Amino acid sequence: DVKVTQSSRYLVKRTGEKVFLECVQDMDHENMFWYRQDPGLGLRLIYFSYDVKMKEKGDIPEGYSVSREKKERFSLILESASTNQTSMYLCASSFRGSNSPLHFGNGTRLTVT
Amino acid sequence: RKEVEQDPGPFNVPEGATVAFNCTYSNSASQSFFWYRQDCRKEPKLLMSVYSSGNEDGRFTAQLNRASQYISLLIRDSKLSDSATYLCVVTAGSHDMRFGAGTRLTVKP
Numbered sequence: 001d002v003k004v005t006q007s008s009r010y011l012v013k014r015t016g017e018k019v020f021l022e023c024v025q026d027m028d029h030e031n032m033f034w035y036r037q038d039p040g041l042g043l044r045l046i047y048f049s050y051d052v053k054m055k056e057k058g059d060i061p062e063g064y065s066v067s068r069e070k071k072e073r074f075s076l077i078l079e080s081a082s083t084n085q086t087s088m089y090l091c092a093s094s095f096r097g098s099n100s101p102l103h104f105g106n107g108t109r110l111t112v113t
Numbered sequence: 114r115k116e117v118e119q120d121p122g123p124f125n126v127p128e129g130a131t132v133a134f135n136c137t138y139s140n141s142a143s144q145s146f147f148w149y150r151q152d153c154r155k156e157p158k159l160l161m162s163v164y165s166s167g168n169e170d171g172r173f174t175a176q177l178n179r180a181s182q183y184i185s186l187l188i189r190d191s192k193l194s195d196s197a198t199y200l201c202v203v204t205a206g207s208h209d210m211r212f213g214a215g216t217r218l219t220v221k222p
Contacts, residue, residue: 031208042214043157043200050208090156098144098204104156 003027006091006105013112019078021108023091029103030096032074033058034066036087037107043090049074050096081112116140117203119213127221130191134216136201137183146177146184147202151215157200160186191220 007022025032033048035058045058047066055066063085067075074093078085088109092102119136126132146163161168163175163184174187184203188195198215205211 033210040214043212045210048208056208098206098209099162101147101159101162102157102202102210104158106156109154 004091004093004103004105006089006108008108009106011108011110013078013081013110015082015112017078017081017112019081019110019112021076021078021089021091021110023074023076023093023105024072025074025091025093025103026072027093027103028071029093030071031094031100032068033092033094033102034064034074034076035090035092036060037090038087046076081110083112086110086112115214117201117211117213119199119201119216121214121216123217123219125219125221126191128191128193130220131187131189132191132218133185133187134199134201134218135183135185136203136213137181138201138203138211139182140203140205140211141182142205143182143203144206145204146175147204148173148175148184148186149200149202151198151200153197160199188218191218193220193222196220 004025034046035043049055049068065077091105094100148160149157150160151157167176172189176185200215201213
């Protein structure tokens with residue numbers, strides 16, 4: 001069974017703090033993704049990575065950066081957290097190929113005060 | 114126009130009812146299609162892939178209509194445990210996945 005693990009379930013940070021969200025998958029997936037999910041807006045792609053050290057911007061990359069130093073780990077970084085980054089963050093992974101579905105981690109609910 | 118559109122609902126149905134959701138997409142180059150289920154405050158979980166010929170998994174049937182660019186999900190004999198939000202996902206490539214905003218289903222006793 002695929003396991004995608006996010007380091008924190010709930011996180012509360014202050015405005016201006018640097019925030020790290022970690023994601024690890026154990027299925028040797030090439031692709032990894034970071035989404036945020038907000039009521040009424042659905043899931044929006046922040047960044048994705050299709051290989052180690054490779055990254056591509058998604059639809060809403062502003063205010064975020066990512067790191068993929070190892071195949072199994074994909075980190076999302078909020079350089080200077082702002083209140084509009086309060087959201088549910090979901091990591092996902094998949095094999096290469098459009099027929100491969102996404103497998104999600106259980107999410108990190110981030111609150112920025 | 115959104116790339117993937119779903120009726121947000123909510124759909125409120127009694128136990129045992131049959132309910133159907135549609136999801137329309139705008140990119141005619143879309144290749145793969147999926148339905149996910151998301152419970153409140155949980156992550157989306159894959160319910161089923163959608164194949165060109167249509168496919169069934171127990172009480173769930175998924176269909177694809179490429180000509181009209183929509184996919185559908187039919188749930189027969191609804192159970193209380195089917196209450197959730199159902200998301201459709203349309204992909205045009207392994208990095209180009211588009212999510213619908215979800216359809217909320219509540220099954221009542």
